[in-house]
Amino acid sequence: MSQKFKELIDSERPVLIDFFATWCGPCKVQSSVLTTVKENIGDLARIVKIDIDQFPAIAAEYGVRGVPTLAVFKKGDLLYKESGVHDVNTLTDLLKKFA
DSSP states (O other): OHHHHHHHHTOSSOEEEEEEOTTOHHHHHHHHHHHHHHHHHGGGSEEEEEETTTOHHHHHHTTOOSSSEEEEEETTEEEEEEESOOOHHHHHHHHHHHO
């Protein structure tokens, strides 16, 4: 997965990674927010969910200590990383800024 992850974040288009866990209540809230964000941004950016229990090495590599943690990558560079639930407008504006 790590090679595929590297290819994913090397994209010219911003990629928002949602580090989540299936047992996490706030992650479920964040997931529904991301559905609306995807509708708002269309093809400007990708949104990808990474389950930290299935891919602990990736979570550890990027210093994910709590979930949900959102990270935005573009051309392999980490442009943004923050834990906690984010609202639709904040994420939409953030991705448009990086697009």
